[in-house]
Amino acid sequence: MFAGGLSKEVLEYVDEWIPEQNHRQKSEFQAELQEYLDKRLNSGVVAMGMGNVRDDVPVRVDHGPVEADVVAGDDIGIVVVRELASDAAETLPGRIDAYTEEFSMVTVVACGVREMGRWEAVQEEYRSDSFSVTSGPEVQFVHKEKKHFGKDPVDLEDDDSWFASWF
Known part of the structure; x- marks a missing residue:
């Protein structure tokens, strides 16, 4: 596991x-992310012949009070948004607030963003400008750019760098 526990590991994955x-x-993004996280979190980590060093982490679509996209x-709790546009941006804060009532960490994953200004505005609502210790849930944001869909991670290592733009 990474420093910071399961929540940091999930965020990295x-x-x-x-x-x-x-x-x-x-729902197709949701199912794909669920499967990916399940494989990564429960791959049977072996340490010095000891077998799996932790219990399996359940990764599921939750139909609980907030009908979480992935848990x-x-x-x-993980909120999955497809093609964030103005209508989704307007309802997203309410969804995030509902998730924060149920989960200690909430990650919002935007699979494509049509209106970057709206995406940034939603993030700003949950961003803290100063370090503080609070008992409230942590909210993280991850943007999946459509231009990267279907690509091998190796192909993306230098994709956004200045050097890569010359070749």
């Missing part, structure tokens, strides 16, 4: 996940 294609339905463990 969500960040490294690359959707296989630009799905037509949010990892019991405390990490």
